[in-house]
Amino acid sequence: MACALISHPDCFDHRPGERHPESPARLETVFAELERSGLRKTWVPYEAPKVTREQLERVHLPAYLDELERVSPKTGTYRVESDTVMSPGSLLAASRAAGAAVLGVDLVMSGRASAAFCATRPPGHHAKPGDAMGFCLYGNVAIAAAHAMAVHGVERVAIADFDVHRGNGTELMFRREPRVLMADSFQHPYYPRGEFPERAGYIPLRLAEGDGSAVFRRQWKEVALPKLRAFRPQLVLISAGFDALRDDPLASIELEAADYRWITHELRDIAEASGKGRIVSTLEGGYGLPAIGPAVAAHLMALGDCGP
Ligand SMILES: [Zn+2]
DSSP, rough: OEEEEOOOOOGGGGGTTTOOOOOOOOHHHHHHHHHTTTTTHEEEEEOHHHHHHHHTTTSSSSHHHHHHHHHHSSSOEEETTTTTTEETHHHHHHHHHHHHHHHHHHHHHSSSEEEEEEOOOOOOOTOOOTTTTTTTTSSHHHHHHHHHHHHHHHHEEEEOOOOOOHHHHHHHTTTTTTTTEEEEEESSSHHHHSOOOOOTTEEEEEEEEEEEEHHHHHHHIIIIIHHHHHHHSSSSEEEETTTTBOTTOOOOOOOOOOHHHHHHHHHHHHHHHHSSOOOEEEEOOOOOOOTTHHHHHHHHHHHHSOOO
């Protein structure tokens, strides 16, 4: 079955500043590698739609959505919080990033694609119901999960977040949602700081500074993957951050591209066991250029059966 590569030119027009690590060059690197590897030809391109207000309001507060529209700059930039900066194109980019994740769910739920990858920015997993945070405006993966439950009647969604930072926004949005099981590997202690109360439905996998492949794989294999499999998800969503790579400037975990291929293969196996193979991945972090390119390619090789 087809594999969907969802993006939009608007996602390049979110410009938080020359020195900001979350730059348009990230997507340029990803697309250059997909071209080089031949994946660009075998994955079917889709243009990301804009997210709707209804889709946003499933996880965000109306007042927050109004506030983002109000502060969206006509020229220059506006700092929403310490790390999150908006340029004139940011809100549209964020709308496409969230809309891509929703389209990915529609494609796999309707059987038009088996796997979907959203090559979009800004990322989403730190965004809270009523706050921007950590480069994120809209909670892309959470919006996709809420859409799957509300529109497609999905009763069990697994979210796997392997970005090097804790997906605190996604976690917060589904704190009281028994239909979502989230597993999250992250460097600890690290951003975001602070302790979070443990709760059912969330599986934290803590990695220490300097940890690499062995610890990452052991944590997923021994702690998270058996629980995700036992949950029997009808849909698997991935918050795919590539900032746990050895060369990433923002973190200190030592993963290689092969580790992304491995974890993706494991997650796809779970999707195939209980969810007819339905799997949607959306780009989160990853700031080491050009290293994220090959890691994204390795991720796609395992995500769908659409290699070059
Ligand atoms: Zn991150």
